[in-house]
Amino acid sequence: MNGYDLSRNWFDFAFENPEKVKPVHSAVFFFIIEHANRSGWKEKIGLPSSMVMDAIGVKNWRTYAGALNDLVKFGFIKMIQKSKNQYTANIVAIVKNTKASTGALTTAIHNQEQKQDTTQSQSTVSIYKPQTNKPQTSNTDFGKKSGELKDSDFLFLLGFINEKTGRAFKSISPSSRKAYAKLLENGYTRAQIVKAIETAVTKPYNIKNGYENLTPEYFSRQETIDKFGVELTTQKPTLNTKDDLYQQIELKQHEWQSKQAQELDFEAEYREWEALKLKMTQLWGG
Known part of the structure; x- marks a missing residue:
């Protein structure tokens, strides 16, 4: 199928x-x-x-x-x-539906093509199917590699982003290439870049806007990798300050959205998240 x-x-x-x-x-x-x-x-x-x-x-x-x-x-x-x-x-x-006959539509299309051939008998029409830029290596292989990013690595990233977002970016700009290289220089890993891409496409707000913001340049930013590619701490912070509570709200939001993306029941985490937001409003006005 x-x-x-x-x-x-x-x-x-x-x-x-x-x-x-x-x-x-x-x-x-x-x-x-x-x-x-x-x-x-x-x-x-x-x-x-x-x-x-x-x-x-x-x-x-x-x-x-x-x-x-x-x-x-x-x-x-x-x-x-x-x-x-x-x-x-x-x-x-x-379900692979087999009830419909393929004859009627195929015949209709064939007849239409014959009409076009008759009216355009002097023309030669070639059908071009664009490349999909699918990655040639797996994300696991890319994540395990080390050293400087090469052209083949950027081709993988381009294809991987296109595959995950359903978009058709043609290239990664020189400035974005430098930004990706800078990420590795600053201690980030290839695996974290891959994880950021995989995590970002599961977020409801990105799905809703058709992955409009998920560009090759977006994933070359440090704040993007921090947000989607780096594991959040599982230690529950204290709630003594506004910043502590804000961190807990972000952590709980990550938990319920992660469960939602995995198609698991996230009601408990969602309710805890709502309760924490209410507490923030009550204590500090939002």
Whole structure:
């Protein structure tokens, strides 16, 4: 099963069932495909409603829930477990739908191509499929390497960022290359750079804005690696000062967002985070 097969099956079905299929169905299904791809094509994936709705631009929960249920009825996904509350996710599995015949859409496309060939018989059209800049080495191999960053390392970073964000950056600027080199000089590791990229793409606010800020230059900044690439201390700080409480709020936020990204129940951590924020407001006014 891959994205190309799933896309083909979906549009075969949509072409033969125009009275059933709406744009929201395509939006939800293709977000599920993208989420499955970024999750390594796990058999079962979690779908927090708010994350999906933000990603596809749907404000009404009933609209989203109706589309999700329709996809189950159409046979494209299987509902493994319905969400229990707003803090848990629906658990679904993608089904390779074989109900739709591929003949109708294939014939329609072929006929359209024949018309174009007839009207443009003197033209030669070549179809170009752009490169995806996928990394040629694994993130583990990159993380274990040492020494100065070489051109091959920057090609890996470029491809890795493109793969994780779904974007298509063409190059890493000279200034950003120098910034990455400076990170290593200052004691940061390649593994921390990789971790920062992997962690940043799981954050709901980055998913919501389409990873707009997640550029090669962004990941060359020290504050980015500090935020996403360096392990936060597990020692619970005292709450004697405003700074102590603020650090605890950040730590608890990291914990519940990490659990959410792993599709685990994060209700307890979320409530603790809310309680800490309330305490901050009560003691220092926010």
